[in-house]
Amino acid sequence: TRQWRGVIEEYRELLEIPQDTPAVTLREGGTPLVASEWLSGLTGAQVHLKVEGDNPTGSFKDRGMTAAISVAKHEGAKAVVCASTGNTSASMAAYAAKAGLTPLVLVPEGKIAAGKMAQAIIHGGRVIMVRGNFDDCLAMARGLAAEYPVALVNSVNPVRLQGQKSAAFEICDMLGDAPDYHLLPVGNAGNISAYWLGYTQYLDLGRTTRRPVMRGFQAEGASPLVTGEPFPDPETKATAIRIGNPASWHLAEQAAKESEGRFAAVSDEQILAAQRELARRDGVFVEPASAAGIAGLLAELESGEDYTGSTVVITVTGHGLKDTATALEAFAGGGAGIVDTVVDADVHAAAKAAG
Numbered sequence: 462t463r464q465w466r467g468v469i470e471e472y473r474e475l476l477e478i479p480q481d482t483p484a485v486t487l488r489e490g491g492t493p494l495v496a497s498e499w500l501s502g503l504t505g506a507q508v509h510l511k512v513e514g515d516n517p518t519g520s521f522k523d524r525g526m527t528a529a530i531s532v533a534k535h536e537g538a539k540a541v542v543c544a545s546t547g548n549t550s551a552s553m554a555a556y557a558a559k560a561g562l563t564p565l566v567l568v569p570e571g572k573i574a575a576g577k578m579a580q581a582i583i584h585g586g587r588v589i590m591v592r593g594n595f596d597d598c599l600a601m602a603r604g605l606a607a608e609y610p611v612a613l614v615n616s617v618n619p620v621r622l623q624g625q626k627s628a629a630f631e632i633c634d635m636l637g638d639a640p641d642y643h644l645l646p647v648g649n650a651g652n653i654s655a656y657w658l659g660y661t662q663y664l665d666l667g668r669t670t671r672r673p674v675m676r677g678f679q680a681e682g683a684s685p686l687v688t689g690e691p692f693p694d695p696e697t698k699a700t701a702i703r704i705g706n707p708a709s710w711h712l713a714e715q716a717a718k719e720s721e722g723r724f725a726a727v728s729d730e731q732i733l734a735a736q737r738e739l740a741r742r743d744g745v746f747v748e749p750a751s752a753a754g755i756a757g758l759l760a761e762l763e764s765g766e767d768y769t770g771s772t773v774v775i776t777v778t779g780h781g782l783k784d785t786a787t788a789l790e791a792f793a794g795g796g797a798g799i800v801d802t803v804v805d806a807d808v809h810a811a812a813k814a815a816g
């Protein structure tokens with residue numbers, strides 16, 4: 462059996478990048494589509510999870526990053542820059558390391574999960590903490606790229622979306638057609654835009670017969686696509702999607718509109734509850750932001766939405782190990798520490814404590 466070659470080599474001719482670009486790859490993509498018995502049971506639909514935490518750096522960002530770094534390297538860049546809530550910087554640092562480029566990272570001070578920060582640092586990223594939020598960081602990254610010889614690899618770089626759309630191809634390849642519905646978290650809105658590109662391309666190529674209804678979920682405290690207004694001070698425990706003014710606003714709105722889909726907000730409580738239930742029922746541990754699509758589905762069911770008989774894909778965008786602090790804080794018993802039960806080294810004591 463052959464090894465999965467990574468997003469560029471698997472789908473090269475479908476990606477709008479210079480076709481002679483050598484691939485800088487960590488064999489990203491090819492992530493599992495996992496059936497959720499739990500959510501299928503609740504909805505009467507076939508619900509599948511696209512588990513993007515299985516990518517090399519633990520999030521969907523690797524799909525776009527293989528493309529952006531490959532093209533930047535091919536075009537002679539020596540350094541790359543991004544603004545990030547954590548995952549983009551982790552991914553950029555890894556791919557830049559592989560390509561021999563210098564990674565420069567701008568992140569909002571104190572709002573990055575520790576796992577992501579560790580990734581950026583261990584791969585050699587020059588990490589600059591900014592007194593401001595993601596939106597401020599993105600404005601700075603754009604400014605740096607305009608004035609200095611450093612390539613911008615945020616999703617405002619269209620090459621990123623070219624790589625990211627591969628997730629839609631994979632889903633269609635696995636299901637044999639596009640699903641009826643696609644639900645996912647939305648922050649800077651690159652991912653939903655990329656999925657729509659991918660689904661549209663497969664339909665145009667005649668590889669599918671339809672495109673899904675796109676439903677994007679934002680955290681209540683950072684939900685500009687729901688309210689229609691930028692959030693000057695976005696706030697949510699789901700730090701990955703703590704974004705007040707998404708760069709791909711227009712593309713994302715277009716995706717929702719053309720698919721007869723929509724955006725909705727979920728509370729931090731709903732997000733954390735969905736994260737926990739997904740971990741306990743399906744065995745899939747995702748970071749808080751990644752559970753927004755699950756929280757969205759659960760909220761819709763509560764309000765009477767009917768998915769019976771349909772095929773639903775929910776993207777879970779990043780691995781739970783990225784942010785263990787939030788999981789421990791929210792779910793460890795007693796609040797005293799990691800575990801709330803300590804016993805002597807004795808079988809019966811353990812049995813008693815386990816109940």
Ligand code: F0G
Nearest residue numbers: 545546548549648649650651652778779
């Ligand atoms: N889920 C996770 C885990 C993310 O890291 C992000 C975005 C999203 C969802 C939202 O995707 O921005 O394409 O709408 N993270 C970016 C970052 C902003 O810097 O890592 P989006």
